[in-house]
Amino acid sequence: MKTARIMFVVATFAVAAWASSAAAQPVGNHYLCHKTRDLKVPAKFVKIPGITANDPQVGNFTCTAKKSAYLCDPAVKNGSAIVDANLHYCCYQVKCEPNKNPTNFDTTDQFGPLRVQTGKAFLICNPCDAALAP
Numbered sequence: 651m652k653t654a655r656i657m658f659v660v661a662t663f664a665v666a667a668w669a670s671s672a673a674a675q676p677v678g679n680h681y682l683c684h685k686t687r688d689l690k691v692p693a694k695f696v697k698i699p700g701i702t703a704n705d706p707q708v709g710n711f712t713c714t715a716k717k718s719a720y721l722c723d724p725a726v727k728n729g730s731a732i733v734d735a736n737l738h739y740c741c742y743q744v745k746c747e748p749n750k751n752p753t754n755f756d757t758t759d760q761f762g763p764l765r766v767q768t769g770k771a772f773l774i775c776n777p778c779d780a781a782l783a784p
Contacts, residue, residue: 679733682725683741686718701744701774708753708768713746719773721780740778746771 688695698715705711720741724732750770757764 677733679724679737680727680730681722681739682727683720683722683739686721688718703746703771703774705771707755709748709751711746711748711751711771713744713771713774715742715744715774717743719743720775721778722775723780736779738778738780739775740780741773741775743772744774 695717697717701713701715703711703713718740720739722739722741724735724737726732751768753768755766755768757766
């Protein structure tokens with residue numbers, strides 16, 4: 651189940667960078683996402699309620715960010731180029747209402763075509779700055 655969630659995160663970034671043409675290849679970075687643990691520096695992460703997220707294809711959600719979950723770094727995959735080495739994503743575990751709004755999608759990527767159904771929203775990812783710390 652955890653592997654499926656990580657794959658979902660990676661697939662989400664690939665779909666977000668996709669060109670509008672069905673025949674076009676995705677444009678953008680590949681990402682390698684790492685689980686995170688809050689080191690409480692400078693302070694412990696505090697839950698953030700009242701986040702509104704409008705997914706035009708799935709619906710409107712009101713979410714609470716519960717904790718840091720993943721840091722997604724641009725990655726060279728099978729020799730691919732990194733388009734933007736400074737574009738990282740910080741992902742947070744969220745609890746949203748409504749809990750889920752199942753929607754079917756036809757997806758196509760380098761692994762082939764697939765029909766999927768969305769389930770519960772569980773992450774929100776933001777572009778972020780990420781630098782190695784001492």
